[in-house]
Amino acid sequence: MVIYKILNNNLILSKDNQGHEVIIKGCGIAFQKKKGQQIDEKRIEKVFVAETAQISKEIQGYLTSIPEIYLDFVEEYVNEVKEKNGMNLNDSIYFSLSDHIMGAISRLKQGIRIQNMLLLDIKLLYHKEYEIGLDLLQKVNETFETDLAIDEAGFFALHFVNSQDSGKTDSYQISIIVHQILDVVEKYYENIKFQEENLYYQRFLTHLKYFAQRFFHKELHYEENGELFQIIREQYKEAYGCVKMIYLMMKEEYEYDMTEDEMLYLTIHIQKITEDHKRLQSI
Template sequence: MQVVKKINNNVALCCDNNGQELVAFGKGIGFPKVPYELTDLSLIEMTFYKLNAQYRRLLTELPEDILTLSSQIVQHARATIDRPLNPNIVFSLADHLNFAIIRLQKQQDVPLLYSYDIEQFYPQEMAVGQYAVRLINQQLKIKLPTAEITAIATHFLNSQVNVDIKVQQEQQIIEQVMRLIERCFQLQIDRQSFTYNRFVLHLNYYLRRLQQSQPTPSHDQNRLYQIFKQQLPQIYQCACDVSALIDQAYQTTSNQAEQVYLMIYLQRIIDNSQTEQLGGEK
């Protein structure tokens, strides 16, 4: 492989044996005088072909240590998360990390909170978030807020490549669920809101767990289930209708724990809708 242009000490523009241009990540590959022939290909950690203009710009604008850290985190994620990731996540993650660090240095408030429901449902992604924050804090001698664990975990959730051929069916089911909820409560769900996007994320993985016969961990939630059933019967009934719709589509059986989480999300959607209504009336 021919190294033709240094981007930084660990990233270089290269040319493979077929004459194809690529960007390669590898410790020290940009350090020697270019151009040169790289014979030890074991030094190469990641390669990227046909990078668009945005990612090429990021390579020149982002600090070298941030790109290196992002590369380490993505390598760890690929060994931890058992689903395929967007091949260009190293760039988008580096951009996110750089912004988070700048925000910290300027002492700007971080609006996100640590999410215990993401921790519950997506332990692999949260483990990567914890690893990333720990690595960054150690390497850069800073202290990122705990909220960044959730932010990084969500970044990996959003960057997963859905290779399931039933993705269109999933989208159709989710839209049916939304229309059902709107009919149940006579409201219009704001599809741009944070609450909506979190709920869709939850539904996506709910559907995939059911298809893979991996039910939601059923901790002792009977008390909360009974509270909803007795004190919030409309939310309880809507959650039952949503789970019935999904189970009918996939020939599955949702457990009580999943219904409890549906009820919690439904309560959030209602609260969010009422808050928007009050805001519009002022």
């Protein structure tokens, strides 16, 4: 390959055999080099393929604005995850995760901590990715001598969720099942108008989105909480009645029998929404 443009001593812009722009990373790969010269392939560490000129510009922006200490750390960690877990991740994770880690550490130095309101949902519905997030959090804190909170493990996990190239269900399929469940809830509570900006409602929507995504990929993972389910079912009878209607819809539409744990978490979410609605109405 030929040097098309030198971005810095470690980054070169070139083109592959199909004419797509590629960004090539390698320690000192552009040192004392000029446009038009051949690239020393022995120095190539990573090749990022840009499908469009816009994507190429975005990749260049990330690579030139994020310190190499973060990029190198993430590249090594992500490659280990790929090899260990057999995960097929697209290149976007190298940039998005590096940028996130850099930003999180910077915010912490300014005394800013961001609470992850979806931590429980992520932990329950993306178990494998959450475990990776926990491991990454520990390594980040050790490597950069910082003290990022456990909330970041959830944020890290979502980077691995969003970067998987495993043929994820498209947004249309997800939106269909989410709409079907919401329709059941709204008909069951016909006298309640849910507020979309309500925090509990937003968490419920997120839960449904993750549930639908996992359902279509047969990747639903829950820990068994049979005893807790019995308690919740008795304590929140109205919300559980709504969940039973959702169960019947899933059975009829998809021939799927929801597990007790799936019903448990839906019951808790619906109970929180209705309790908060009643609280707001009494003010």
